[in-house]
Amino acid sequence: MTIYFYKVWQPYGCFSNFSPHHIEIQGQYWLTVEHYYQAQKFVGSVDAVIIPMIRACETPEEAAAMGRCSSRKLRPDWDLVKTTVMREAVLKKFLTHADIRETLLSTGNEVLVENSHCDYFWGCGADKTGQNHLGKILMSVREEIRKQQFLTAISSECLENRG
Numbered sequence: 001m002t003i004y005f006y007k008v009w010q011p012y013g014c015f016s017n018f019s020p021h022h023i024e025i026q027g028q029y030w031l032t033v034e035h036y037y038q039a040q041k042f043v044g045s046v047d048a049v050i051i052p053m054i055r056a057c058e059t060p061e062e063a064a065a066m067g068r069c070s071s072r073k074l075r076p077d078w079d080l081v082k083t084t085v086m087r088e089a090v091l092k093k094f095l096t097h098a099d100i101r102e103t104l105l106s107t108g109n110e111v112l113v114e115n116s117h118c119d120y121f122w123g124c125g126a127d128k129t130g131q132n133h134l135g136k137i138l139m140s141v142r143e144e145i146r147k148q149q150f151l152t153a154i155s156s157e158c159l160e161n162r163g
């Protein structure tokens, strides 16, 4: 059965980028994945001064509003890099926080869908025809973590057998 998520307070809210789970990337602390994602829009852009301001936002809603400000200039390669940026941050989130990692793994092979009515790129959009890139990233992160755990289990078993 497909698992739909969107708002933090709804079922599977920890899959939202707005969930209160910090990440650390290149020695910098980000309150949520959303803070990191919105700030990366301006790396190398003439409006890079906004990055520390986005990082300092108290809520992901504020960070998103700042990052979505249409008068600011986005980095020129943003459309090319945004899914890579998002995947790195989402992977980091689930590697950092064991409780939500278990929630993600507990979804098995179910399809995960960001049920955003207005976002046809990260979510499924109002008519469910959207590209659902956030759901796809979560499923690929789930697979990567599963593989990592399998390899760790195999190598510790080998070490014990050599023991």
Ligand SMILES: Nc1c(N[C@@H]2O[C@H](COP(=O)(O)O)[C@@H](O)[C@H]2O)[nH]c(=O)[nH]c1=O
Pocket (backbone or CB within 6 Å): 006, 007, 008, 016, 017, 018, 034, 037, 064, 067, 068, 114, 116, 119, 122, 134
């Ligand atoms: N969850 C969630 C949203 N969805 C998130 O918005 C981000 C896309 O932003 P942008 O590329 O600036 O349009 C991405 O992280 C997507 O998952 N948006 C919201 O306004 N509220 C919310 O609770």
